[in-house]
Amino acid sequence: MHAFTLSAVGLLIVQFIVIIGLSRLLGRAGRWLGQPLVIAEVLAGILLGPSLLGWLWPSAMDTLFPVSSMPVLKMLSQVGLILFMFLIGLELDPRLLKGRGHASVVISHTSIVVPFALGAGAALWFYPRLSDPSVPFSSFVLFMGVAMSITAFPVLARILTERRLMQSKVGALAITCAAVDDVTAWCLLAFVVSIVRATNLAEAAITTLVALGYIAFMMGAVRPFLARLGARVASREGLNQNVMALTLMMLLASSFATELIGIHALFGAFLFGAIIPKEGGLAEALAEKLEDVAVVLLLPLFFAFSGLRTQIGLLNTTDHWLMCGLIILLACLGKFGGSAVAARLTGSNWREAGAIGILMNTRGLMELIVLNLGLDLGVISPTLFTMMVVMALVTTFLTTPLLRVIYPPEQIALERAVTPPPLTLPTVQPFTLLMCVSHGQAGAGMVTLGRALTGGEAPGALYALHLIPPTERASFHLKHTPEPHVEQRAGEEGPMAALLTRARRTGLEVRPLSFVSAEPGLDICRTAEAKRADLIVLGWHKPLFGQTVLGGTVHEVMSEAASDVAVLVDRGLENVRRVLVPYSGSRHDRAALGLARRLLKCAGAEVTILHVTSPTPQPGRTPARLLVDELFPGASSQVHLKVVAHASPEDAVLAEAAHGYDLMVVGVGAEWGLEGHLFGLQRERLVRDSNLSLLVVRQPKPAEKPAAETTPLTGTNAPPAEPLRAGGGAS
Numbered sequence: 001m002h003a004f005t006l007s008a009v010g011l012l013i014v015q016f017i018v019i020i021g022l023s024r025l026l027g028r029a030g031r032w033l034g035q036p037l038v039i040a041e042v043l044a045g046i047l048l049g050p051s052l053l054g055w056l057w058p059s060a061m062d063t064l065f066p067v068s069s070m071p072v073l074k075m076l077s078q079v080g081l082i083l084f085m086f087l088i089g090l091e092l093d094p095r096l097l098k099g100r101g102h103a104s105v106v107i108s109h110t111s112i113v114v115p116f117a118l119g120a121g122a123a124l125w126f127y128p129r130l131s132d133p134s135v136p137f138s139s140f141v142l143f144m145g146v147a148m149s150i151t152a153f154p155v156l157a158r159i160l161t162e163r164r165l166m167q168s169k170v171g172a173l174a175i176t177c178a179a180v181d182d183v184t185a186w187c188l189l190a191f192v193v194s195i196v197r198a199t200n201l202a203e204a205a206i207t208t209l210v211a212l213g214y215i216a217f218m219m220g221a222v223r224p225f226l227a228r229l230g231a232r233v234a235s236r237e238g239l240n241q242n243v244m245a246l247t248l249m250m251l252l253a254s255s256f257a258t259e260l261i262g263i264h265a266l267f268g269a270f271l272f273g274a275i276i277p278k279e280g281g282l283a284e285a286l287a288e289k290l291e292d293v294a295v296v297l298l299l300p301l302f303f304a305f306s307g308l309r310t311q312i313g314l315l316n317t318t319d320h321w322l323m324c325g326l327i328i329l330l331a332c333l334g335k336f337g338g339s340a341v342a343a344r345l346t347g348s349n350w351r352e353a354g355a356i357g358i359l360m361n362t363r364g365l366m367e368l369i370v371l372n373l374g375l376d377l378g379v380i381s382p383t384l385f386t387m388m389v390v391m392a393l394v395t396t397f398l399t400t401p402l403l404r405v406i407y408p409p410e411q412i413a414l415e416r417a418v419t420p421p422p423l424t425l426p427t428v429q430p431f432t433l434l435m436c437v438s439h440g441q442a443g444a445g446m447v448t449l450g451r452a453l454t455g456g457e458a459p460g461a462l463y464a465l466h467l468i469p470p471t472e473r474a475s476f477h478l479k480h481t482p483e484p485h486v487e488q489r490a491g492e493e494g495p496m497a498a499l500l501t502r503a504r505r506t507g508l509e510v511r512p513l514s515f516v517s518a519e520p521g522l523d524i525c526r527t528a529e530a531k532r533a534d535l536i537v538l539g540w541h542k543p544l545f546g547q548t549v550l551g552g553t554v555h556e557v558m559s560e561a562a563s564d565v566a567v568l569v570d571r572g573l574e575n576v577r578r579v580l581v582p583y584s585g586s587r588h589d590r591a592a593l594g595l596a597r598r599l600l601k602c603a604g605a606e607v608t609i610l611h612v613t614s615p616t617p618q619p620g621r622t623p624a625r626l627l628v629d630e631l632f633p634g635a636s637s638q639v640h641l642k643v644v645a646h647a648s649p650e651d652a653v654l655a656e657a658a659h660g661y662d663l664m665v666v667g668v669g670a671e672w673g674l675e676g677h678l679f680g681l682q683r684e685r686l687v688r689d690s691n692l693s694l695l696v697v698r699q700p701k702p703a704e705k706p707a708a709e710t711t712p713l714t715g716t717n718a719p720p721a722e723p724l725r726a727g728g729g730a731s
Helices: 007-031 037-048 059-065 067-091 102-131 137-149 153-162 171-195 199-237 242-261 265-275 280-307 318-345 350-360 364-377 382-406 411-413 440-454 475-478 494-506 520-532 552-560 587-605 623-633 650-656 685-689
Strands: 431-436 459-466 510-517 533-539 564-569 577-583 606-613 639-645 663-667 693-698
Touching: 007 037, 007 059, 007 067, 007 280, 037 364, 037 382, 067 153, 067 242, 067 280, 067 364, 102 137, 102 171, 102 318, 102 350, 102 382, 137 318, 137 364, 153 171, 153 350, 153 364, 153 382, 153 623, 171 265, 171 350, 171 364, 171 494, 199 242, 199 265, 199 280, 242 265, 242 280, 280 364, 280 382, 280 577, 280 663, 318 382, 364 382, 364 494, 431 440, 431 520, 440 459, 440 494, 440 533, 440 564, 440 577, 440 587, 459 494, 459 520, 494 510, 494 587, 510 693, 520 533, 533 552, 552 564, 552 650, 564 587, 577 650, 587 606, 587 663, 587 693, 606 650, 650 663, 650 685, 685 693
Parallel strands: 431 459, 431 533, 459 510, 533 564, 577 606, 577 663, 606 639, 663 693
Antiparallel strands: 564 693
């Protein structure tokens, strides 16, 4: 029998499958831990290398990654890096660098100078212990300084977006400093590479001058051409194949030019991406076309190639691990300490300064690129390379958990709070409504409900919130990077369109909010708390198999929110004239009655209360007639009470719902077949079998509300034990 062998192409295909599959698998676990994808991809490469696979199963590693396949992997990974560095240049928006003031300049330069000085100083001690004598000392010192100075701009941008910090003072400062850091560090790296490659100082000086001339040519001649090309793409046929081919040829030509100059092809790719105008949609269209091939297909090869060069086994002594710890300490001290102190001295408080320091200490993929350059040039040894890779992993891994501690989500939500407008009408209590829109179909009905709850003129505020799930795509961040210090607003397109159109048509003022969120349920609760919302209204869509109307994010909001929560099942809600309120006596039913009272007061709605009793009377229930008299004094002509004894409350409600109502307001409860579940099948017959629009209401437990807080259904400081006592002005 012949031994099974793979051709070169077959081996490459298998390598692709293994590398991409493991990267994505670890990426899912990393996302669950709140870590950026780059951590998982670096770990995947290390696991496939001699550090784990080669240690546990050497023959498998030799079969999967034979020495003969390494040149192919290296070349493909370099192509992936060229495309990726182009994407990084596309993400680097020059508008980030405008109008940032003195603070960002000081912080960004300090975050380079301090770690550079520490890295260069440490090189004096590391050089005789970790470097080859043939390596020039000046090259080693300069490279150590640059390697300590790197901040991972793309990873930082994703963390800021997911943590909702991009619109804050901290986010604005951090992204600006990282952008300046990125440009400065790559210029320093280009200078260091030119010195390493040069045979003498004169040649290094010539290389530097030629590089500066090339940058000036790209800014003065190529950028205006790209601006005209972008305007043509935006106004005519879009990004067709001819424009794409021209752009790719110019990208490769720029990379080739910088390689010839002597400062590496990656610098040319980064420069070309950075000079492409971000207006007009050309940058976004290019990112959409290229990012999947670059990031999903080719970039994991670079991580695998780096992992194959990372040999944890080389750190086989206590001294080696102490040196590795010293590198991590110096890296954190330089980046975190320098950035934090500079931020504090320029006016930030200690919380903000600490957050900026943590963010600037993120290294990730950019550090790996620098380290691989150093290893290829022979400036650093495999042992030092491994130590620096460990440092990059540790500093990047620490960013998210430390940021959550020093700058918790509750603090972010408070900073985004908007003070409600002053009261002008003493007869109507203020009412703040937060409408959460996940898709366009739910928005129009929410406006109708909001107008009915406020009368269109009641003091307070109506907010419409749309949360955007984050992705790793570069085009996503190009599209969702807002102006600094400005809360991102929803546009007239997308899920908010129907809501804003209906609001404008009815003359209702709605304040749209939109931001990226990796934790939609918690972010809805935090936003509601920051805006002091009296009621959270969630949109409804047909649930997937195995889910319920009150499951998933809805269940999370209902469980965590301190204010009342309602789910609107919109079946063409145009007016709120006749309202049906099923009642059996629970606190959620009382919340539903409180909303009905607001609808009566603000919209003049006619309210029918259907009190469904069981054949066997249950003690402890408030008599329905007393409750009506208490909640709706003087409104007997508009409030009707129907008492029905029925073994099936759901059937009784469905029968009454067929009598021409506009809206049913019902409390969450098992008696109505409506219970919040994260998972599991539920009948939810009121939702499934009724043709009415429904408002399903949940009231938090009295203990969950602060004693002095305004009660959502009354707009007064009534005691939490009697949330409906004051009545919100029904009399």
